[in-house]
Amino acid sequence: MTRRVLAGRHAVVTGGSRGIGLAIANALVDSGANVTLMARDAARLDTAIASLRLRHAAADGSQAQSFAAAVVDVADESSVNAAFAATRAANGPIDILINNAGVAESAPFTKTSADQFQRLLDINLRGVWLCTQAFATELPPSLRADDAWRHVVNVASTAALKGYAYVAAYCAAKHGVLGLTRALAHEWARRRVAVNAVCPGYTDTDIVAAAVANITAKTGRDAATARAELARSNPQAQLVTPEQVANAVLWLVSPGAESINGQAISVSGGEI
Numbered sequence: 001m002t003r004r005v006l007a008g009r010h011a012v013v014t015g016g017s018r019g020i021g022l023a024i025a026n027a028l029v030d031s032g033a034n035v036t037l038m039a040r041d042a043a044r045l046d047t048a049i050a051s052l053r054l055r056h057a058a059a060d061g062s063q064a065q066s067f068a069a070a071v072v073d074v075a076d077e078s079s080v081n082a083a084f085a086a087t088r089a090a091n092g093p094i095d096i097l098i099n100n101a102g103v104a105e106s107a108p109f110t111k112t113s114a115d116q117f118q119r120l121l122d123i124n125l126r127g128v129w130l131c132t133q134a135f136a137t138e139l140p141p142s143l144r145a146d147d148a149w150r151h152v153v154n155v156a157s158t159a160a161l162k163g164y165a166y167v168a169a170y171c172a173a174k175h176g177v178l179g180l181t182r183a184l185a186h187e188w189a190r191r192r193v194a195v196n197a198v199c200p201g202y203t204d205t206d207i208v209a210a211a212v213a214n215i216t217a218k219t220g221r222d223a224a225t226a227r228a229e230l231a232r233s234n235p236q237a238q239l240v241t242p243e244q245v246a247n248a249v250l251w252l253v254s255p256g257a258e259s260i261n262g263q264a265i266s267v268s269g270g271e272i
């Protein structure tokens with residue numbers, strides 16, 4: 001991958017304070033982009049921004065790049081609108097939106113309350129909707145042929161492409177994310193906005209750590225056995241790394257990838 005291919009571009013990463021979102025932010029920084037991170041926890045955002053600055057300084061601090069953070073709850077419309085307005089004021093128009101913020105919770109269907117279902121839809125699906133609406137407010141009504149391409153990448157999941165037991169609400173939300181991705185890809189195809197999804201399998205982040213703790217508590221198996229069980233769904237018998245997901249995202253938003261539109265890129269070692 002050519003370095004600094006995103007110089008001068010402004011990318012927003014929701015859920016960028018840790019896990020897959022932070023790995024995506026690192027890849028964007030390495031490619032020269034100005035990056036804004038969004039999440040709920042301000043202290044974690046500050047830590048993440050400090051790590052981006054260090055990374056930039058260690059690589060090539062001579063090239064000007066800006067890094068900013070905005071506290072947001074993606075499920076809350078007024079919070080999203082305020083965060084995007086503040087972000088534009090600080091870092092300029094948004095060229096790249098990575099809708100990555102999400103939560104996973106598991107329970108048998110009959111033990112999943114309507115409130116839990118709603119919470120998972122609100123963060124994982126309504127959050128993508130609201131952030132993309134906020135991104136869309138500055139899309140010009142008409143475009144010139146030489147206008148730069150914008151990109152939206154939604155971090156969905158293999159749970160957007162197939163079903164898994166005990167995560168019906170999460171699967172429903174992630175399938176919704178993919179439907180939204182495909183619809184917008186058509187709607188914005190002539191507006192120089194490419195809209196795609198990446199679909200990771202089990203990826204080594206806090207979400208997997210929580211799943212391992214859950215399996216351990218419910219079955220009495222040790223953590224290593226629980227991790228191995230999750231990794232077994234991947235034909236390569238390993239957890240995906242956040243950096244592998246970030247590489248796919250970076251490819252999708254890099255110059256030359258504009259014809260890839262409305263796709264769901266599986267990053268799962270061939271699980272799907």
Ligand SMILES: NC(=O)c1ccc[n+]([C@@H]2O[C@H](COP(=O)([O-])OP(=O)(O)OC[C@H]3O[C@@H](n4cnc5c(N)ncnc54)[C@H](OP(=O)(O)O)[C@@H]3O)[C@@H](O)[C@H]2O)c1
Binds near residue numbers: 014040041103158201
């Ligand atoms: N790890 C996996 O196995 C896996 C597999 C497939 C897909 N995914 C998807 O990948 C994405 C990232 O997951 P991850 O594994 O990196 O999770 P993670 O390590 O738990 O990070 C989640 C990020 O989302 C933020 N977030 C959560 N709820 C939010 C809200 N309501 N508003 C704003 N930010 C919020 C968190 O920050 P705060 O808590 O501070 O808000 C954090 O930055 C999610 O959409 C997830 O569904 C993960």
